[in-house]
Amino acid sequence: MTIKLHCFGESGNSYKAALALELSGLEWESVFVDFFGGAARSPDYRAKNVMGEAPMLEDGDFRLTQSGAIQQWITDQTGRFGGSVEDKYEVLRWVLWDNHKLSSPAGMTRFLMNFLPEDKRPADVIAFTQGRLKAAYQTLDTHLAGRDWIVGDDLTNADLSCCGYLFYPEPFGFDRKDWANIDRWLSNLEQTPGWKHPYDLMPGNPSDRA
Amino acid sequence: MTIKLHCFGESGNSYKAALALELSGLEWESVFVDFFGGAARSPDYRAKNVMGEAPMLEDGDFRLTQSGAIQQWITDQTGRFGGSVEDKYEVLRWVLWDNHKLSSPAGMTRFLMNFLPEDKRPADVIAFTQGRLKAAYQTLDTHLAGRDWIVGDDLTNADLSCCGYLFYPEPFGFDRKDWANIDRWLSNLEQTPGWKHPYDLMPGNPSDRA
Known part of the structure; x- marks a missing residue:
């Protein structure tokens, strides 16, 4: 099952997780969080993440939030980015x-x-x-x-x-x-191979709301 | 060699490390950082910690800052507080x-x-x-x-x-x-055995400057 990252383009915290996923070589896909439309404050979203924030990672039944925790999980999965x-x-x-x-x-x-x-x-x-x-x-x-x-x-x-x-x-x-x-x-x-700008890596950007 | 924690009573970030040390059973002692006197901004302190913050832990030649990193180190040393x-x-x-x-x-x-x-x-x-x-x-x-x-x-x-x-x-x-x-x-x-209030655990409190 492909890893899902609930995220949106304007979120630098989402970007930290999305960029780690992208550079790690793991298969992943983004799921748009309509943050500016209030999606992260909805009861459904809060039931999954009491912190009411993006990003949120889902891998089958496993769910994780906080970009730094998601990065550590990616490191544990792939051996990448943890340093010596x-x-x-x-x-x-x-x-x-x-x-x-x-x-x-x-x-x-x-x-x-x-x-x-x-x-x-x-x-x-x-x-x-x-x-x-x-x-x-x-x-x-x-x-x-x-x-x-x-x-x-x-x-x-x-x-x-x-x-x-x-x-x-x-x-x-x-x-x-x-x-x-x-x-x-x-x-x-x-210049790191695979690097992408946040607005090229995740769905949603300010021009959508202009 | 006894672990040293550079800290001061008013610092809640220092308290996180001091309380973890105290409850872990490790031998440690506090070293007062005269934060309000500018000590954390001094060139000597900055040379040891570019972040210019307390707490800072020293164990022989090993040095570590950021309360969350110090807590992880204490967990690795003692097996305590890391959860399952x-x-x-x-x-x-x-x-x-x-x-x-x-x-x-x-x-x-x-x-x-x-x-x-x-x-x-x-x-x-x-x-x-x-x-x-x-x-x-x-x-x-x-x-x-x-x-x-x-x-x-x-x-x-x-x-x-x-x-x-x-x-x-x-x-x-x-x-x-x-x-x-x-x-x-x-x-x-x-009510946890060994718990102490920050002003009982670390040197320095507002009455010193009253």
Whole structure:
């Protein structure tokens, strides 16, 4: 049975799981979550995932949410992206850092700046989260100095997590030209065979709602 | 050599690691991080942890940060708190959810409401993050209906992560009396042999700076 990933194009958290699936070589297919139509808040969806979020993976009767947990499952299935044995904790700590300090505020700020009606965008909140994000970009850029990948010598879940929101075109206060090491690292990802942009990998994008 | 945890009492993220160490039976000692004096931003500290955060664990030459990664290391060392084999992903997804949706905004909101000078507290940001937190409390409370622990029948890292900020006395928009299932679950934690309150487990608390 083909693995199903419930996801939508605008979701960087979905992208982390979709890109890991795509690059791993596993057979998978996307199932569109009409997030902006409220699908993730529906009783049916909540019954499957109390967190009310995308992505959600289904493999037969097995069901899993949270992009970082899905990435670990893909690693366990395929042996890919987990890094070397001695780097196991280093990969995990960057996945956690991303969830805490990078993707969480990036996804929220991008939502507030682009997907809310213009008269509902909270300027003070956006300015505050952009300040916190800038500190996160600085941490990642400093770490990537002299490195091709976040952990070790190859692509790992650390990279597949931290890049989650960084390829999107909608403005949220991130310009890769401002961060030379992040820019170079994102190019390494783009040049990885099989890499796809989020809007080419998952169903749904802002033009559907224009 | 005794395990060292660099931490400070006000840090719920430090508490997650300190409580896991304390309950695991490992020998450990705390090393005070003068966070409010800027210690975590110092070049020396940044050289050891580019993320500039507490907690940081040191075991001889081994060094690790991010509470969720430290918890996994403790589980690997002791066999404790990882849950059953089949619950491995379920524990991880709640640790990630906590980092993303619960502890991250809880820690920030508590900081803004209590540890910033009164005239610097951003009311709009606080109101916004309290709204997001309320949705997180609802998710956790719904999940805990009929359950003693977040995953399976015993205390796991999912509990040790999600409780990180929920025992603190400083207001940040959480009152356990409003959430019957969370309240019952926190009592289960408090009744676990060896449990300690964050200010009893780690050095430093707000009265030091009063």
